[in-house]
Amino acid sequence: MKYLVCDKIFAIGDDYWIEDERGRHAFLVDGKALRLRDTLELKDPSGYVLVTLRQKLLSLRGAMTIERDGETLATIRRKRLSLLRNHFRVALSDGTELDVSGRILDREFAVEYDGELLAHISRRWLTLRDTYGVDVVREDADASLLIAVAVCVIRMAEREREED
Template sequence: MRYEVRERLFAVGEDYWIEDEQGHKAFLVDGKAMRLRDTFELKGPDGRVLIDIHEKMFALRDTMVIERPWSDSGSAAGEALAKIKRKRLSLLRNHYRVELIDGTELDVSGKILDREFVVEYDGEMLAHISRRWLRVRDTYGVDVIREDADPALIIAVAVCVIHLAEKERGED
């Protein structure tokens, strides 16, 4: 399933819709301004919060945390689903590690600031993020390749790595 993100509105404190292939509103990214840490909520079309995304405070390296605000598996609500941080430095490509709560690790690599990167698990591509498919300026696509992958989680990962890469660029 492919999703379209119009990032010209992307900023903490501003909201933007992510549309599916048919042009229907699939997710709302709700940026929360006036917070001590960078915070976003990923909401469904009905307005229900699906995922909370926030910066981890007091970490040695910039880290984003993805949480579900509710529990459907008997785990505690608000428990972290994943932590995302920069993996290693490279001149041409950015690498981020996504540590899922179950111990699984995803690798995010590519040209994050150019919106050309992939999300992989154990060498298998889960999603491809690219600007090349779309002709609209300041828009990129999130193509969730595997049918068993959680689109909300993949989109949350994309939001996090882009935010971390832009924050890092701003600090240089």
């Protein structure tokens, strides 16, 4: 299933819709303004919170968590000891690790598990400037988790670029 993300990073509150391949609203990214740390909620079209994305406050290296129902589902960090600058590791709560690599700031990267492609993020399919696609390859994959991973990784990379 392909999703279209109209990324409005500089919008007040960071609210934007993610559409499915048929143009229907699939998820709302709801930015929580006036919070001490970067916080976003990924909601379904009816407003139900599927996952919450939070910047970790006390982390030596930048990190974000993805929470579901108050429990940490995943922690995302830049991969240590990588020759590639655009390489992140997603540690799921069950011990599984996902690998995110590619040109993050160009919106051209992949999310893999044990060498198997789970999602491909690309701007190539689209002509709109601040828009990219998330192609969730596996039908049994958690689309909300993979979209949350893409949003977190892009926010972390953007923040690092601003700090440099």
